[in-house]
Amino acid sequence: MLQADPHLSCTMMVGMNTKSPTPVAVVTGGARGIGLAVGQWFLEHGHRIVLIDTDADTLRQTVDHLARSDDVMGLHADVSKPEQVESAAQQVMARWGRADALVNNAGVAVFKPVLETTFEEWRYVLGTNLDGAFLCSQAFGRIMAKQKSGAIVNIASISGLRASTLRVAYGTSKAAIIHLTKQYAAELGNYGVRVNAVCPGPVETEMAKLVHSVAIRSDYIDTIPLGRYGSPQEMAQTVGFLCSSQASYINGQFLAVDGGFDASGVGLPTLRRNDPEIRHVGQPPDSSH
Ligand SMILES: NC(=O)c1ccc[n+]([C@@H]2O[C@H](COP(=O)([O-])OP(=O)(O)OC[C@H]3O[C@@H](n4cnc5c(N)ncnc54)[C@H](O)[C@@H]3O)[C@@H](O)[C@H]2O)c1
Numbered sequence: 300m301l302q303a304d305p306h307l308s309c310t311m312m313v314g315m316n317t318k319s320p321t322p323v324a325v326v327t328g329g330a331r332g333i334g335l336a337v338g339q340w341f342l343e344h345g346h347r348i349v350l351i352d353t354d355a356d357t358l359r360q361t362v363d364h365l366a367r368s369d370d371v372m373g374l375h376a377d378v379s380k381p382e383q384v385e386s387a388a389q390q391v392m393a394r395w396g397r398a399d400a401l402v403n404n405a406g407v408a409v410f411k412p413v414l415e416t417t418f419e420e421w422r423y424v425l426g427t428n429l430d431g432a433f434l435c436s437q438a439f440g441r442i443m444a445k446q447k448s449g450a451i452v453n454i455a456s457i458s459g460l461r462a463s464t465l466r467v468a469y470g471t472s473k474a475a476i477i478h479l480t481k482q483y484a485a486e487l488g489n490y491g492v493r494v495n496a497v498c499p500g501p502v503e504t505e506m507a508k509l510v511h512s513v514a515i516r517s518d519y520i521d522t523i524p525l526g527r528y529g530s531p532q533e534m535a536q537t538v539g540f541l542c543s544s545q546a547s548y549i550n551g552q553f554l555a556v557d558g559g560f561d562a563s564g565v566g567l568p569t570l571r572r573n574d575p576e577i578r579h580v581g582q583p584p585d586s587s588h
Pocket residue numbers: 327328329330331332333334351352353354357376377378379403404405406407427431454455456457498499500501502503504505506507
């Protein structure tokens with residue numbers, strides 16, 4: 300349910316039916332992690348932002364922390380619920396009258412063996428990761444199609460590019476999002492709306508803490524040429540680029556932002572063992588600019 304908390308919904312409807320002069324970016328799962336970094340990127344690049352999330356407490360803290368009440372709207376909504384998505388789109392239009400970017404970032408992960416994954420777990424993951432992107436792209440895509448402009452970025456994963464253990468629901472949902480991206484691009488492109496996907500490698504967030512055991516972390520670092528996890532800011536910069544005019548002819552594509560994971564195959568750990576000069580790269584560059 301959408302809350303009547305003025306922090307987390309647009310019950311005041313300032314400027315109702317007046318189009319904001321400032322572009323508006325909508326980020327699902329924006330209360331924390333990659334979604335929050337994406338929201339901050341848009342704020343720093345002249346947008347108003349709408350953060351949609353199911354975690355009301357974290358969302359409220361995030362909106363308070365950003366301290367930009369004229370430019371930040373928090374909406375407590377579940378992207379897997381059609382009526383809540385529709386209501387969110389209506390609230391954005393009522394307050395700011397436009398939607399220029401949509402980032403389908405809300406996602407959940409259940410890592411379990413194929414033979415132990417329950418149907419409920421499968422539906423939970425597919426419901427959020429895939430249904431959510433379908434529903435939000437439809438609700439906000441309609442607005443963008445009317446505007447004849449806009450950009451959508453879907454946050455997929457390297458787990459959608461390469462199958463791996465324990466990811467039957469998660470990996471399948473992410474592979475499906477990549478194709479969903481192309482389906483939307485094929486139709487919304489006719490209205491001047493571009494749709495692309497980003498496939499992050501492992502990124503230091505709460506989700507990673509939840510599903511990346513010590514062994515999985517070590518496997519990733521062993522297998523990634525850059526030898527480290529990515530940062531939320533590195534994902535946000537790529538999303539921002541894809542939504543910007545610099546990417547004005549990019550439509551229907553997916554881009555792995557993964558330190559080289561998808562490009563590489565066997566041999567890297569052996570190479571490192573045999574060449575003492577090769578060290579892990581360490582921290583990401585300063586991404587505050
Ligand atoms: N962290 C990684 O290593 C990694 C790697 C590849 C892809 N991704 C993808 O990046 C996206 C963000 O991941 P993160 O690591 O920042 O995760 P996170 O768990 O830190 O944040 C996800 C946010 O989405 C919200 N959310 C979950 N279900 C929702 C729903 N139904 N409706 C609205 N909001 C919902 C959560 O409350 C949370 O705030 C996800 O789609 C994830 O699959 C993450």
